[in-house]
Amino acid sequence: MRDLGTRVGMRAQSLYAYFPSKYAICDAMFDESNRELLRRLTEVEPTLNPVERLHQLARLFLDFCVEDPERYQLLFQRALPRFEPSPESYSAAMDVLDTASTALRACGIGDARALDVWTAVIGGIAAQQNANEPGGDRWVRLTDEITDMFLAHFRRAKDAKNMGQK
Amino acid sequence: MRDLGTRVGMRAQSLYAYFPSKYAICDAMFDESNRELLRRLTEVEPTLNPVERLHQLARLFLDFCVEDPERYQLLFQRALPRFEPSPESYSAAMDVLDTASTALRACGIGDARALDVWTAVIGGIAAQQNANEPGGDRWVRLTDEITDMFLAHFRRAKDAKNMGQK
DNA sequence: GTCTATAAGATGATAGAC
DNA sequence: GTCTATCATCTTATAGAC
Numbered sequence: 001m002r003d004l005g006t007r008v009g010m011r012a013q014s015l016y017a018y019f020p021s022k023y024a025i026c027d028a029m030f031d032e033s034n035r036e037l038l039r040r041l042t043e044v045e046p047t048l049n050p051v052e053r054l055h056q057l058a059r060l061f062l063d064f065c066v067e068d069p070e071r072y073q074l075l076f077q078r079a080l081p082r083f084e085p086s087p088e089s090y091s092a093a094m095d096v097l098d099t100a101s102t103a104l105r106a107c108g109i110g111d112a113r114a115l116d117v118w119t120a121v122i123g124g125i126a127a128q129q130n131a132n133e134p135g136g137d138r139w140v141r142l143t144d145e146i147t148d149m150f151l152a153h154f155r156r157a158k159d160a161k162n163m164g165q166k
Numbered sequence: 167m168r169d170l171g172t173r174v175g176m177r178a179q180s181l182y183a184y185f186p187s188k189y190a191i192c193d194a195m196f197d198e199s200n201r202e203l204l205r206r207l208t209e210v211e212p213t214l215n216p217v218e219r220l221h222q223l224a225r226l227f228l229d230f231c232v233e234d235p236e237r238y239q240l241l242f243q244r245a246l247p248r249f250e251p252s253p254e255s256y257s258a259a260m261d262v263l264d265t266a267s268t269a270l271r272a273c274g275i276g277d278a279r280a281l282d283v284w285t286a287v288i289g290g291i292a293a294q295q296n297a298n299e300p301g302g303d304r305w306v307r308l309t310d311e312i313t314d315m316f317l318a319h320f321r322r323a324k325d326a327k328n329m330g331q332k
Numbered sequence: 333g334t335c336t337a338t339a340a341g342a343t344g345a346t347a348g349a350c
Numbered sequence: 351g352t353c354t355a356t357c358a359t360c361t362t363a364t365a366g367a368c
Contacts, residue, residue, distance in 0.1 A: 010353095011352070011353065012345090016345070016346080018351095022343095022344060022345090077293070077297055078298075116305055119290075119294055120293075120305050121286065124285075124287050124288070124290015124291070124293060127243070127290060128282070139282055142282060145283065146283060146287070149283075149315060150315070153314075153318065167362065167363090177336090179335080179336085179363075182364080183333060187362080188363090
């Protein structure tokens with residue numbers, strides 16, 4: 001609270017004129033960050049071909065994750081003990097997930113299991129980067145290759161399925 | 167310190183008879199946990215075929231990560247502010263990484279870049295599981311599929327390279 | 333080898349002056 | 351709307367009794 005107050009040019013106590021508690025501030029930051037991430041993701045040209053769109057979404061997501069590791073922890077690591085986002089700010093997080101889900105479906109990948117693999121591999125890039133080399137790009141620069149690996153795997157699975165049906 | 171003391175049947179202050187500081191305790195836990203993980207990984211039958219061995223290593227690693235999320239945070243998320251492992255206990259962490267590196271080489275995958283992809287995708291499973299469904303298996307059960315996806319991608323890359331050489 | 337007592341500093345939060 | 355003053359509580363850590 002003291003650090004945050006200083007950052008916005010106040011004493012810690014004055015923050016209570018705007019928020020009723022520390023967790024209310026966390027929740028506001030959680031909400032605002034997810035909205036900012038969503039805003040960036042929705043800026044991606046919708047007319048792009050689906051595969052290029054997925055690549056670009058992945059890159060934007062990872063840029064967002066590594067440009068502020070503390071924000072990344074708040075949003076994706078459940079790092080603050082006893083903090084749970086409110087239903088309203090949680091829904092902003094679900095909107096971000098929906099963006100991924102929709103982009104995958106546009107690539108012909110509608111499987112819920114595939115979406116979990118996607119969040120694991122993309123989230124893994126951010127986790128490794130921020131934990132082992134914050135500020136660097138050793139893992140982030142693998143994003144395009146990992147996206148291609150993912151696409152090859154799940155588009156093959158889909159083709160195999162379609163062939164079985166025909 | 168109070169919680170830890172209680173867990174081992176002591177007052178917090180008595181812990182200072184065994185360790186000079188809180189960070190010394192963190193370092194000892196970091197070191198011991200990595201050794202335990204390494205012990206489990208080295209128990210995998212060395213005569214197994216390399217691909218089955220890689221699958222088993224991945225499963226053991228992820229079981230270890232999800233059975234104790236707080237230990238996972240200490241080892242892989244750099245979650246404790248200002249804690250840095252000592253050189254000695256850091257080397258135990260490197261031994262764990264070497265296990266993965268060696269297992270990949272046995273699969274014909276010797277690329278440093280591939281090792282980084284491996285840590286990202288496997289670490290991503292643990293990160294998603296512990297952050298979003300601690301104690302569950304929604305992501306952990308994808309381990310075999312993700313391992314196969316990884317193998318297919320990097321063995322193909324290798325085959326393509328060999329064909330070019332011949 | 334563990335305890336009580338205690339220190340010095342941080343934390344989240346409230347009351348009330350200006 | 352921000353401040354000073356203050357609170358109760360928690361934290362890591364030390365000193366010294368038994």
